[in-house]
Amino acid sequence: xxxxxxxxxxxxxxxxxxxxxxxxxxxxxxxxxxxxxxxxxxxxxxxxxxxxxxxxxxxxxxxxxxxxxxxxxxxxxxxxxxxxxxxxxxxxxxxxxxxxxxxxxxxxxxxxx
Numbered sequence: 508x509x510x511x512x513x514x515x516x517x518x519x520x521x522x523x524x525x526x527x528x529x530x531x532x533x534x535x536x537x538x539x540x541x542x543x544x545x546x547x548x549x550x551x552x553x554x555x556x557x558x559x560x561x562x563x564x565x566x567x568x569x570x571x572x573x574x575x576x577x578x579x580x581x582x583x584x585x586x587x588x589x590x591x592x593x594x595x596x597x598x599x600x601x602x603x604x605x606x607x608x609x610x611x612x613x614x615x616x617x618x619x620x
Contacts, residue, residue, distance in 0.1 A: 517604050524597045527590050534587035536563035538576075563588070 513521075527533065542557035544550075552558050561581045564573040576584045 514604070517601065520597050520600050520604070524594060524601075527594055527597075531590050532587040533591045533594055534563070534584065535591050536565045536584075536588050538563055538585055538588055539573075 539562045541560050541562055543560045544552040544557055547553065561576040561578070561584070562573050563576055563584060564571060566572075
């Protein structure tokens, strides 16, 4: 389909998708907060008051993988995950447009003499 044949809605979705994919980090993961102990005998966590810690996890080829995220990177990594989710949402919107296009084309085929 030519560029002129693309609807304004599709053009907007594709533009936003390209901006994210080409300009921002994207990470498929789920952020998880955990409570952990640091291992220092004199620390409060040794008495049960554990430290909050951010991890990211995802499944790859049926195997779960997880990684600790240092506090200094927490908001950045959360943004990477949000970018990935936004990409998924935009792809779903594009897919829905093409489902509608297929329905319209089928109707035209059916109405042809």
